Amino acid sequence: MPERNRPPDEHRYTITEVAQLTGLRAHTLRWYEEMGLVTDVGRGPGGRRSYEASHLRWLDFLAQVRETGMTVADLTRYVELVREGEKSAAERLALLEAHRCRLGDQAARLERCLRHVDDRLASYRRAEQRLALATEQTSGRSGHPAPPASATGRPAGAPVPAYA
Incomplete structure (x- = not known):
């Protein structure tokens, strides 16, 4: 046609x-x-x-x-099972369930890592805000008298950013 x-x-x-x-x-x-x-x-x-x-x-x-990380060996086995037809349905189901279980474990690990990164980002953002506020106060733009500077150049009592 x-x-x-x-x-x-x-x-x-x-x-x-x-x-x-x-x-x-x-x-x-x-x-x-x-x-x-x-x-x-x-x-x-x-x-x-x-x-x-x-x-x-x-x-x-x-x-x-x-x-999602399925190995070529597992994928090849899955394809072989598909070709076998309905008689291999239970084995295909088991293979995909095992893969899904591995993905669930991986997702949980990634979620924990994401929370750690989010915590670190929040810490950096708080430190930047404190530094910006301290810089503003030092320059006198806030309308308030600037606190005396310490030997490090930071205003006395200003927190040290925790970047580590």
Whole structure:
């Protein structure tokens, strides 16, 4: 059927288009095919790869699980299980549940790290505010007399910023 008469889901994509649409490099797309992670890629004139919308959906899934840290070995095993059909559903479920558990652990660790970074940022912001206030008072812009400076050049009693 000519391209212009095909329904949208039957549109064919070149490897360049797929790379642009998925964010995967053409090299990665070829490697996925070589590894058997992507199958049934058609060939157009001159043997050029020709992808379908179903490939795009599958590649999106592959990209997502790879981005979340699923190993190539686990991904390869998952693909093998998918090809086995319904009889492997329980094993696929177990594989994805294990991956999700690892992601949950990772998310909890990242959340703890994020709280530490947020605490440090808040500390820096408080120190900057104190320093700005002390500088303002020293320069006399506040309308109040500036406190005497210590030997360090900071106003007497001004807190030392905790940047460490």
